Amino acid sequence: MKNFALIGIAGYVAPRHLRAIKDTGNTLVAALDKFDSVGVIDSYFSKADFFVEFERFDRHIEKLKRQQNIQLDYVSICTPNYLHDAHIRMALRRNADAICEKPLVLNPWNIDALEAIEKESNNKINTILQLRLHPSIIALKQKIDSENKKEKYDVDLTYITSRGNWYHISWKGDESKSGGIATNIGVHFYDMLSWIFGEVQQNKVHVRQKDKASGYLEFEKARVRWYLSIDENSLPKVIQQKQQRTYRSITIDGKEIEFSDGFTDLHTKSYQEILKGKGFGLVDVKPSIEIVHDIRNFDLVTDGEKHPLIK
Incomplete structure (x- = not known):
């Protein structure tokens, strides 16, 4: 069972990621969104911790690792397009693989920068190309x-x-x-x-x-x-x-x-491939x-x- 965090859980596409995490037999340990209309989480992972401030979310991830030896394996990113780049970087800093919705970034040079960061880490950046x-x-x-x-x-x-x-x-x-x-x-x-x-x-x-x-x-x-x-x-x-x-x-x-x-299960198929190490990068x-x-x-x-x- 892999440990996931999800950023942007109040967004339109987030339920597809929640379902994919659940259908692949994994667990959501923490979620973040500036909006708190996230009752949908109860249908999937009611015990997951939820935050509306990035700083507290980030601190919680750190505490899970240091105090409970719980390491994030993946961070799923469903935030507005212009924030994807920053949230991918956050995932890699936490030694987790990123799973990011489309578009991965807005500009080609953002990809060039992420390539350098990915090479410096032991983690992978995956995107959804359903x-x-x-x-x-x-x-x-x-x-x-x-x-x-x-x-x-x-x-x-x-x-x-x-x-x-x-x-x-x-x-x-x-x-x-x-x-x-x-x-x-x-x-x-x-x-x-x-x-x-x-x-x-x-x-x-x-x-x-x-x-x-x-x-x-x-x-x-x-x-x-x-x-x-x-x-x-x-x-x-x-x-x-x-x-x-x-x-x-x-x-x-x-x-x-x-x-x-x-189209209904393509996110689950995407997660299955990512978990096999065959995600789109x-x-x-x-x-x-x-x-x-x-x-x-x-x-x-x-x-x-x-x-x-x-x-």
């Missing part, structure tokens, strides 16, 4: 690899997930904290695309607004037109009529790739962080293939 564990995505990669097609695939990626006014008031609406739309809701898609289709050769941005972004990515094996939005008005009419608030679509050479299901995550950094900083252009929703 789409790499989705059965449909694994099957797609195997298919692409086996076809060895000479021409590039034509891919359209569309992801619209409606958010209310609260989004823009929260840290997610602050680009300096979230990295903007492409980083916050799209980074795992970019990871999936680079994993399947190879290195990026072109990156053009056509739209970059607070609630939507769109552009063109060319990989070794694919030309990708992508569109991301949190604006419910972006939803196709047929989806609006069904009163659905999310639309996810990937087409390859005009054929729809279905992967709407199969800094090398794996770097291409997608470079993509979103460039999307955030490149000048807008008018040339190149545009996604159908912005034509």
